[in-house]
Amino acid sequence: MSDVEYLESIITKYPDFPKPGIVFLDIFPIFRDPIAFETLITHFVHRITSHTIPKSVRKKVDVVVGLDARGFLIGPIVALRLGAAFVPVRKKGKLPGQCKQSSYEKEYGIDTFEMQEGVIQHGQNVVIVDDLIATGGSASAAGALVRMQGGNILEYLFIVELMGLRKNWNFEDPVYSLIQVTE
Numbered sequence: 001m002s003d004v005e006y007l008e009s010i011i012t013k014y015p016d017f018p019k020p021g022i023v024f025l026d027i028f029p030i031f032r033d034p035i036a037f038e039t040l041i042t043h044f045v046h047r048i049t050s051h052t053i054p055k056s057v058r059k060k061v062d063v064v065v066g067l068d069a070r071g072f073l074i075g076p077i078v079a080l081r082l083g084a085a086f087v088p089v090r091k092k093g094k095l096p097g098q099c100k101q102s103s104y105e106k107e108y109g110i111d112t113f114e115m116q117e118g119v120i121q122h123g124q125n126v127v128i129v130d131d132l133i134a135t136g137g138s139a140s141a142a143g144a145l146v147r148m149q150g151g152n153i154l155e156y157l158f159i160v161e162l163m164g165l166r167k168n169w170n171f172e173d174p175v176y177s178l179i180q181v182t183e
Contacts, residue, residue: 003039008035008179011160025160025181027131031073040178044074044157045081047176048127052155061154062124063087067142068094068113070131074159078129087119089142102144104137113138115145122150127157133177134162136169143173 001009003025017024030036053059061084068090079086092101092112094117099114120126126146133139139156146153153173161177169175 003043004178007036007040007043007159011179014182017029018092025132027070027159030159033180039072040159041077041081044078044129045180047157048078048082048155051176052127053173056125056154058113060125061127063120063126063151065089065115065128065142065146066119067128067130067138071129074106074131078127084127085119089115089145100145100148102141104141105135106137111138113141113145115142115149117149120146120149120151124151124152126153127155128153129157131158132160132162133158134165135177136165136171140170140176143171 007030010033012026012029013018014024014026016022030040038120048061053061061082062077064079064082065087066072068088072088076086092114095114095116098117100117101112101114103112128139128142130139143153155174155176156171158177160179160181163180163182
């Protein structure tokens with residue numbers, strides 16, 4: 001069994017949660033299993049070091065950006081393994097100091113992400129990580145925050161991608177998802 005098949009087998013599906021017609025994909029069983037969690041982190045680090053970095057001009061990742069909140073579980077560990085900084089992107093009002101803002105549409109309204117000013121230097125190479133990508137709104141907002149600070153996005157990485165929604169994306173940079181789900 002491949003690492004992708006292994007991780008996919010651990011994710012729990014909850015039909016009709018949080019509302020009828022939605023199948024909720026619970027990634028937390030990965031974090032409860034040390035072997036699965038190590039497999040996830042190793043897979044992402046291998047992807048970055050064998051695919052993403054070789055395609056970059058400077059051959060280095062300077063910053064790993066994690067999206068609120070599950071990106072905080074993956075991002076710091078990936079950053080540590082790469083010898084990179086970790087920078088959180090949080091919902092509006094959760095970070096101290098001066099912050100840059102970027103808003104995005106959700107299925108029920110508009111939400112705003114923030115990143116502290118000065119945490120990414122002009123020209124630094126950045127990888128953005130999160131648990132799931134669907135419409136791409138939150139990831140796109142995170143990308144806008146990185147660009148506002150002069151960062152160079154090498155790639156977006158996700159544990160799960162909800163297939164069929166990619167047509168709605170508008171990313172200038174590569175997107176990688178470990179597991180693709182069609183339901």
